[in-house]
Amino acid sequence: MPKNTEGQDIVSIQNVIKEYHLDKVVVPALRGVSLSVEAGDFLSIVGPSGSGKTTLLNLIGCVDVATSGTVLIDGHDTKSLNDRQLTDLRLNTLGFIFQSFNLVPVLSVFQNVEFPLLLQRKFTKEERAKRVDELLEKVGLDKHTQHRPSELSGGQRQRVAIARALVTRPKIVLADEPTANLDSVTGENIIDLMKEMNRVEKTTFIFSTHDAKVMSHANSVIRLADGKITDGKGAKAGAH
Amino acid sequence: MSQLFLIAFRNLVSHGRRSLFLGGAIAGVTTLLVFLGCLSSGVKQTMLESALTVATGDMNVGGYYKVTAGQSAPLVTDYKKVQEIIQKTLPDLDFVTARGRGWARLVSDQASMQVGIAGVDMAHEPRLPQVLKLKEGNLQDLAKPGNVLIFENQAKKLKVKAGDSLVFSVLTDRGVNNTVDVKVCGVAEDMGLLTTFNVFLPQETLNKLDQTNESTTGAVLIYLKNRRRIPQDVDLLRKALTGAGYNVVDRSSKAFWMKMQEVNKEEWTGQKLDVTSWDDEISYVTWTLSAIDGLSFLLTTVLLVIIAVGIMNSLWIAIRERTREIGTLRAIGMRRWRVMVMFVLEAFCLGVLGTAAGAVLGSFLALILNAMHLPVPAGIQFFTMSTTLKFALDPARILGGMAIITFCCTVISLIPSFKAARMRPVTAISHVG
Ligand SMILES: Nc1ncnc2c1ncn2[C@@H]1O[C@H](COP(=O)(O)OP(=O)(O)O)[C@@H](O)[C@H]1O
Numbered sequence A: 001m002p003k004n005t006e007g008q009d010i011v012s013i014q015n016v017i018k019e020y021h022l023d024k025v026v027v028p029a030l031r032g033v034s035l036s037v038e039a040g041d042f043l044s045i046v047g048p049s050g051s052g053k054t055t056l057l058n059l060i061g062c063v064d065v066a067t068s069g070t071v072l073i074d075g076h077d078t079k080s081l082n083d084r085q086l087t088d089l090r091l092n093t094l095g096f097i098f099q100s101f102n103l104v105p106v107l108s109v110f111q112n113v114e115f116p117l118l119l120q121r122k123f124t125k126e127e128r129a130k131r132v133d134e135l136l137e138k139v140g141l142d143k144h145t146q147h148r149p150s151e152l153s154g155g156q157r158q159r160v161a162i163a164r165a166l167v168t169r170p171k172i173v174l175a176d177e178p179t180a181n182l183d184s185v186t187g188e189n190i191i192d193l194m195k196e197m198n199r200v201e202k203t204t205f206i207f208s209t210h211d212a213k214v215m216s217h218a219n220s221v222i223r224l225a226d227g228k229i230t231d232g233k234g235a236k237a238g239a240h
Numbered sequence B: 001m002s003q004l005f006l007i008a009f010r011n012l013v014s015h016g017r018r019s020l021f022l023g024g025a026i027a028g029v030t031t032l033l034v035f036l037g038c039l040s041s042g043v044k045q046t047m048l049e050s051a052l053t054v055a056t057g058d059m060n061v062g063g064y065y066k067v068t069a070g071q072s073a074p075l076v077t078d079y080k081k082v083q084e085i086i087q088k089t090l091p092d093l094d095f096v097t098a099r100g101r102g103w104a105r106l107v108s109d110q111a112s113m114q115v116g117i118a119g120v121d122m123a124h125e126p127r128l129p130q131v132l133k134l135k136e137g138n139l140q141d142l143a144k145p146g147n148v149l150i151f152e153n154q155a156k157k158l159k160v161k162a163g164d165s166l167v168f169s170v171l172t173d174r175g176v177n178n179t180v181d182v183k184v185c186g187v188a189e190d191m192g193l194l195t196t197f198n199v200f201l202p203q204e205t206l207n208k209l210d211q212t213n214e215s216t217t218g219a220v221l222i223y224l225k226n227r228r229r230i231p232q233d234v235d236l237l238r239k240a241l242t243g244a245g246y247n248v249v250d251r252s253s254k255a256f257w258m259k260m261q262e263v264n265k266e267e268w269t270g271q272k273l274d275v276t277s278w279d280d281e282i283s284y285v286t287w288t289l290s291a292i293d294g295l296s297f298l299l300t301t302v303l304l305v306i307i308a309v310g311i312m313n314s315l316w317i318a319i320r321e322r323t324r325e326i327g328t329l330r331a332i333g334m335r336r337w338r339v340m341v342m343f344v345l346e347a348f349c350l351g352v353l354g355t356a357a358g359a360v361l362g363s364f365l366a367l368i369l370n371a372m373h374l375p376v377p378a379g380i381q382f383f384t385m386s387t388t389l390k391f392a393l394d395p396a397r398i399l400g401g402m403a404i405i406t407f408c409c410t411v412i413s414l415i416p417s418f419k420a421a422r423m424r425p426v427t428a429i430s431h432v433g
């Protein structure tokens, strides 16, 4: 398997078509998308609701497979991997931030952030604690490590989610409308935090949004409409 | 793994009512199983106790003696010789003792009843004083001819107490009524069914009543140091007796008295011996143990099926409620089998906690009822072999029951858990509700 080095494309998508089959109706969600993302990018995918943002992020996130076309993540062709290999790729290479935070409600803030490290089984208890504490301090939650998610505000929860996504030092963090459930001030703080992490940890961030203000923080922007890229770096299959 | 445990446990706690309901049901079944188990063990102990000391020994050599082909008497002639063979043959012998066997009418001023008689020689009965608990009178006097030891229930029926006189009456072969006057030297505490129709009489007095001679007895009772060797010892002794020239009836696990009718139909005359173990002798009531065990098995199975449905349902609900969580965990890199383990552990924890609570409750209930000495209705006494309900805790059995129920809970949870693990992460994450 080819491995990407610094500055090269960490995500490479070619002619991807994704169709959903609802009973006998075929719903086209992505209609020939090509796209490459450089390592270290802070990329925003924008577009109206139903334009295919979530679908595209799911393909990059290896939780779904394209109907046709190729998706290369860190050099791995996702079509050629089985469920277990995809799972391990998600664990080690990808981080996820969800619109509705999706923390494990019965675990504390600390335990939520530590969880991916436990799945990796690579670190000792001390190493894990060090990494988790360090990250929780960076996201400003070092005073809340023993709280349950339900005891936190939306903004705080999304900070926990960011820490969880970053704890394994993934190459790519995917965030599907991370600010949609937050008020605009909190939302902007979250994007600032993500950007800070992008700068400090050199992690590639790909996030979707339909908020112009949020979008303005991105290094590069891709516009989706009706399952096609209309503007941005991969816009070959675009407008005309 | 410990984190999966924590998630499972905390989810159980956070759905307190649902868990309590299911856990309560599991505890209930365990309670029932443990309770019936204690009853079964208790009855078994009582049977053993009363059978061993009152009637059968660990094993015994009985005899059928036929003067004419159609009529046998429960006699072992020249029993001293039989005792010698036993002493030579059985390596783990504790002691042997001869017991006369008789059947007579016991008559008081006010009432009468048919009783079985055990003729004893107190000089050779080291265990009897340890087991019989006297309410009145004393046991030593049973060494003297003309005394009789009866049990509480008989004293009540005959309306007599220690010191009162009774008359034994038997119809002899020649059709004459033979009677012997005796004095009640003691009244012993009831010890189960066998003591409702058995009394103890000095061998000498029994001989006088039955007009048999001293060299003859009813059976030679054998007490062993190690009861586990009984089946081997029975075979050993059969061979030894046959080798010494005795006729020994075929081995069958029936009580001595049950075989008497069969023996009467056979053509031969003279002496035949039989070697039986204590459980042969009470085989006609040991089915009650099987009945209790069968009943608890049946009840437990039925209830377990109901609980299994409950567990499945509750897990289906949990999985639907937590679909998005499953999707999230799968997305961030949790492998399928761990998702499965996460839910199976929930059922497992519920099983362990529920059965533990049930075991404690069931044991407690059994101990309390045991202490209450509940009387058994007369009609059922025959089956329980005791006059009060007795419960005994059998740790191996309780732990076994807990393990089985927990195992069932865990196994049944595999089905929904497997489905949960098979869910596609993408559908799970986008699940609403
Ligand atoms: N699971 C699905 N089944 C059927 N159609 C779907 C499914 N998910 C998305 N779609 C359709 O695919 C298109 C793109 O959806 P989506 O990727 O969710 O867009 P966005 O995230 O930009 O709102 C929409 O028309 C949507 O209705």
Ligand SMILES: [Mg+2]
Pocket: A053, A054, A055, A176
């Ligand atoms: Mg979307």
